[in-house]
Amino acid sequence: xxxxxxxxxxxxxxxxxxxxxxxxxxxxxxxxxxxxxxxxxxxxxxxxxxxxxxxxxxxxxxxxxxxxxxxxxxxxxxxxxxxxxxxxxxxxxxxxxxxxxxxxxxxxxxxxxxxxxxxxxxxxxxxxxxxxxxxxxxxxxxxxxxxxxxxxxxxxxxxxxxxxxxxxxxxxxxxxxxxxxxxxxxxxxxxxxxxxxxxxxxxxxxxxxxx
Numbered sequence: 001x002x003x004x005x006x007x008x009x010x011x012x013x014x015x016x017x018x019x020x021x022x023x024x025x026x027x028x029x030x031x032x033x034x035x036x037x038x039x040x041x042x043x044x045x046x047x048x049x050x051x052x053x054x055x056x057x058x059x060x061x062x063x064x065x066x067x068x069x070x071x072x073x074x075x076x077x078x079x080x081x082x083x084x085x086x087x088x089x090x091x092x093x094x095x096x097x098x099x100x101x102x103x104x105x106x107x108x109x110x111x112x113x114x115x116x117x118x119x120x121x122x123x124x125x126x127x128x129x130x131x132x133x134x135x136x137x138x139x140x141x142x143x144x145x146x147x148x149x150x151x152x153x154x155x156x157x158x159x160x161x162x163x164x165x166x167x168x169x170x171x172x173x174x175x176x177x178x179x180x181x182x183x184x185x186x187x188x189x190x191x192x193x194x195x196x197x198x199x200x201x202x203x204x205x206x207x208x209x210x211x
Contacts, residue, residue, distance in 0.1 A: 004034060005037070005071060006034045006118060007034075007069040008033070010031055010067075012028070012063060013064055014026070014028075014064045025181060026049070028056075029182065029184050029185075030066075032185065037144045038144065039171075040152070041154070042154075043203070044155075048183050050153050054089050054151065056068060058086075059076055059086075070086045070117060075087060085116060086117060087120065089122060090122060090124065091122045118148070118150075118151070119150050121140075121151065126160070137164070140152065140168055141168070152164075152165070152168065156207055162207065166190075172194045174199070186200075
């Protein structure tokens with residue numbers, strides 16, 4: 001049986017504040033697996049935890065519980081300078097995100113892959129005027145052909161963003177925060193399937209009608 005490209009196993013990230021008694025201000029829960037190459041669309045309201053999820057997957061943020069295995073290897077146990085050989089987090093302007101160091105390198109493992117198998121694009125800026133969208137979609141397809149797993153996170157503010165997601169993505173994740181400030185993931189195999197869910201329709205609102 002082939003090793004999954006990504007296994008997010010019982011992951012929990014919790015933020016707390018207060019003294020002497022601390023209380024939880026936000027919690028993200030995630031548990032899923034992606035076996036092979038794919039392009040996955042990610043959506044959710046501001047503050048739902050999309051960037052936190054990406055930081056956890058790429059090893060830039062330490063979970064309270066669970067682990068993230070990239071190509072079978074726990075990314076939080078890999079040496080910091082070698083984590084970009086496993087997963088890359090591009091934030092908006094395509095700059096790579098940094099990560100928090102929590103233990104000495106000599107206590108960590110060497111990375112297995114020579115090049116990143118996960119590429120996570122966090123709200124990239126698509127310019128509809130200069131052909132840039134076509135270039136980026138071709139780039140995502142090329143990564144997938146090379147056996148990579150691509151995450152594309154968008155916060156849609158115009159119908160073209162939904163068109164992009166529908167065209168390029170094979171699976172979808174919606175990150176939803178409830179009234180108790182706990183965020184969980186909802187999954188779908190198409191944008192149409194995802195938008196049947198009431199929380200997604202509420203999030204997209206009139207934008208869904210105009211798409």
